[in-house]
Amino acid sequence: MTVSLNVPATTDYLDVFGLASGPLLSATSKATSWIGTLPTNQDYIIEVIPVGEEISYSLTVSVK
Numbered sequence: 001m002t003v004s005l006n007v008p009a010t011t012d013y014l015d016v017f018g019l020a021s022g023p024l025l026s027a028t029s030k031a032t033s034w035i036g037t038l039p040t041n042q043d044y045i046i047e048v049i050p051v052g053e054e055i056s057y058s059l060t061v062s063v064k
Contacts, residue, residue: 003046005032006058015047
């Protein structure tokens with residue numbers, strides 16, 4: 001899966017985790033993109049974590 005958040009630097013971050021397996025990307029890493037193999041067949045949550053003010057963003061997710 002590839003997740004990419006299009007925001008200005010230091011405004012929002014991603015949090016990606018599986019409901020059964022736990023975190024794949026924590027917001028504490030302050031990342032705006034993630035590429036990885038999903039470990040199991042389960043539901044996954046992708047959150048945009050705001051830092052400060054409300055802004056507009058675009059989020060691109062692809063699963064192959």
